[in-house]
Amino acid sequence: MQGRTEGDIDDLAAVKETLAGDRHAFERLVVRHQNLIFNILARMVTEQEVARDLTQDAFLKAFRNLRQFDQKQYRAVRPWLVKIATNSALDYLRQVKSTVSFEQIMSEEPYLEPISASDTSIDVERILFVEKLNQALSLLPLRYRQAFILRYQYEFSYDEIGKAMQENENTVRTLLFRAKERLRKLILTTGKADNVNGL
Amino acid sequence: MSMVCNKIKEDLDSLFDQIVDTSLSGADAASLSLPAICQAHLSHCQNCRDYHSANLMFFEAASTLPTLAVPRHEELTASIMQAVMAEKGSDNYLAAQGAIPVHAGASARKHDLWLLSTSCLAFATMTAYGSTLDESFCNITAWLISLLLLLALKPLIEKATEKEVPA
Numbered sequence: 477m478q479g480r481t482e483g484d485i486d487d488l489a490a491v492k493e494t495l496a497g498d499r500h501a502f503e504r505l506v507v508r509h510q511n512l513i514f515n516i517l518a519r520m521v522t523e524q525e526v527a528r529d530l531t532q533d534a535f536l537k538a539f540r541n542l543r544q545f546d547q548k549q550y551r552a553v554r555p556w557l558v559k560i561a562t563n564s565a566l567d568y569l570r571q572v573k574s575t576v577s578f579e580q581i582m583s584e585e586p587y588l589e590p591i592s593a594s595d596t597s598i599d600v601e602r603i604l605f606v607e608k609l610n611q612a613l614s615l616l617p618l619r620y621r622q623a624f625i626l627r628y629q630y631e632f633s634y635d636e637i638g639k640a641m642q643e644n645e646n647t648v649r650t651l652l653f654r655a656k657e658r659l660r661k662l663i664l665t666t667g668k669a670d671n672v673n674g675l
Numbered sequence: 676m677s678m679v680c681n682k683i684k685e686d687l688d689s690l691f692d693q694i695v696d697t698s699l700s701g702a703d704a705a706s707l708s709l710p711a712i713c714q715a716h717l718s719h720c721q722n723c724r725d726y727h728s729a730n731l732m733f734f735e736a737a738s739t740l741p742t743l744a745v746p747r748h749e750e751l752t753a754s755i756m757q758a759v760m761a762e763k764g765s766d767n768y769l770a771a772q773g774a775i776p777v778h779a780g781a782s783a784r785k786h787d788l789w790l791l792s793t794s795c796l797a798f799a800t801m802t803a804y805g806s807t808l809d810e811s812f813c814n815i816t817a818w819l820i821s822l823l824l825l826l827a828l829k830p831l832i833e834k835a836t837e838k839e840v841p842a
């Protein structure tokens with residue numbers, strides 16, 4: 477488990493100051509985390525304007541429930557904010573897909589368009605892999621995608637992911653393992669398709 | 676897949692976790708080398724080699740995945756803070772939890788309304804009964820009656836003033 481960063485420490489100070497009545501202190505949390513929250517939400521709901529609205533919604537919920545932030549349980553504000561944002565996104569997805577069960581939302585594969593790779597320049601292999609990964613991620617079930625992004629893009633610890641996703645660490649490990657397996661298969665399949673196409 | 680491969684993959688996973696975690700503390704991920712037993716296995720097992728290289732590629736690629744710029748990010752911050760500042764009742768909620776004092780302005784206005792109502796009722800009672808009573812008893816009786824009236828009406832007045840003052 478990682479120690480607290482300077483940002484983590486200032487987050488906790490901002491929470492205390494806000495609770496003491498200085499609402500302006502809350503702005504520090506917004507400025508520091510809105511980009512992360514927006515990106516995580518954009519991965520979940522895919523429409524940027526919706527992700528933006530949900531970001532605002534998540535911060536407002538965080539403000540309203542600031543007293544409930546348990547420093548001992550969460551250690552840092554970041555996973556708590558991600559948890560609130562995730563719940564907001566899931567509420568939104570439940571509403572827009574009210575005909576679909578929650579279990580389906582959690583396990584469905586949102587986009588089924590084929591992964592394509594059009595750039596054939598020589599030094600582009602790595603960029604191409606990133607692009608393939610990016611597209612393959614959009615094919616992953618929501619929970620796998622979220623676990624993968626939090627761990628490998630934003631480098632959350634297992635503990636932080638567990639808190640953000642309200643899962644235990646073993647479940648997080650399982651989600652990550654399955655996410656990588658699926659991504660590997662998706663990318664391998666694309667690789668074979670690319671070879672067939674002469675890439 | 677053999678039992679050996681499963682065990683090797685577990686070892687590779689924990690090494691991979693160390694790489695991800697140490698990058699957080701800025702340590703050189705490359706300094707973490709594979710245990711000899713893993714190296715020996717990887718030298719003859721294509722399946723585990725693929726697994727390990729996929730892990731490394733994922734990590735490297737994931738850390739360079741494109742991040743979206745928040746559209747109109749300064750506007751978003753301002754809009755969130757505007758909503759936070761406009762939140763009604765949150766201070767009362769926090770105060771109820773012992774975090775901050777009740778909103779001073781609202782409290783003062785409520786107190787003023789209470790004083791005003793008290794004075795009006797006392798004055799009205801005194802005027803109504805003053806003319807019918809002996810002058811020496813006038814003030815005492817009128818004020819006593821008004822006090823009793825006020826005590827009886829206090830809950831109603833409080834309810835009315837609560838509606839006038841935003842929480």
Ligand SMILES: [Zn+2]
Nearest residue numbers: 680720722723
């Ligand atoms: Zn093997």
